Amino acid sequence: MAGAAVNPKIALDGVTKSFDLGRDRLVALDDVSLEIADNEFVTVVGPSGCGKSTLLNILAGLEEPTAGRALVDGVPVSGPGPDRGVIFQQYALFPWLTVRGNVEFGLKIAGVPREERRARAEHFIDVVGLTYFADVLPKALSGGMRQRCAIARAYAVNPAILLMDEPFGALDALTRVKLQDQLLSAWDQERRTVLFITHDVDEAVYLADRVIVMASRPGRIYDAVEVDLPHPRTEEVRLSAEFTALRNRVWNSVYHQDNDRALPARD
Known part of the structure; x- marks a missing residue:
């Protein structure tokens, strides 16, 4: 299981989600397992159609998995909730x-x-x-x-958990950077468990403790990248060689995926 944690705040256990499309069946997520620790900031990035938003909607209780379970504090998600x-x-x-x-x-x-x-x-x-x-x-x-x-x-x-689905996607680049800093400042003060969906690799690395890279057709976890950049995150961090190296690794995982590559081992 990617990112196994002791007493995880969030756990996805073999989550599969498929949709009926007339005669066809679309598998949006295929056997996704992931654990997120309390107060961890995790970003999810991947190519279009990899099931990022579907994953978030299942955790939010807005959709039900076809197979597997989504859990919060060990309790299966059965619908939306104030947590x-x-x-x-x-x-x-x-x-x-x-x-x-x-x-x-x-x-x-x-x-x-x-x-x-x-x-x-x-x-x-x-x-x-x-x-x-x-x-x-x-x-x-x-x-x-x-x-x-x-x-x-x-x-x-x-709420104990914030689920964010491309919240800065419609903003211009400068405003987006400012909002990233604002969000991290609020997170540093208030601390929540955050799952943040984005299509922007730089944003994914800058915000996260850990970046989950999804692969599509069907959606599954392709890579998990630990981000050991210091806090508070600043422009100096964003321009550092360490940030660039992490950004390049995530970029390669997103845009140069090997379809034959083995998925990370599950615990």
Whole structure:
């Protein structure tokens, strides 16, 4: 099993997912096994169609595996739950609510008292650097600011796990780099177990403790790369020879896959 951990926070055990396409059957994931430790930041990268988003949706409880199990704290995932916050590429903010209103929304649904939810919302709005914009509607925010609001909203309900599906994919390159730093700053402060899906190799290496490389047709784990770069991650780290070496290894694993290569051994 790739990345075996003691008492893993997340475990995928032989997960297979297939879809019926009329007369054909598409196997999106084939016998995927993976363990992620508590507070570990894991990125998943791979070619188009390798099942990255399907894997995340199974962990989120939005889809069921055809075979195998997804577990959180040893308990099989049976649907969405407050222990898992999900952030997609689309911001999904309520346009009629301010930044503060959006961040408070999940807390209000959960019945958190007004003063407590206001304090928690203001804390996480500050963590993502939006204090000045707390009373602004989403239409007045840039794309990057909207995504920061979505991250604050996810953090505010105190999930143990953040599942992020290409959250910066629609942003320009400069904004994307800034949001990567903002996300890592929030993670350094608040610590969560993070599974982050991306198609960007540089982003995958810069953010992660470990990069999982997927192979497609059918989706399966092709490589697992430990990222031993120091924290906090900075521009100096991004420009270092160590980063370049890791980035090149992941790039080669993604774009020069050997279809006959053996998969990493399972425990």
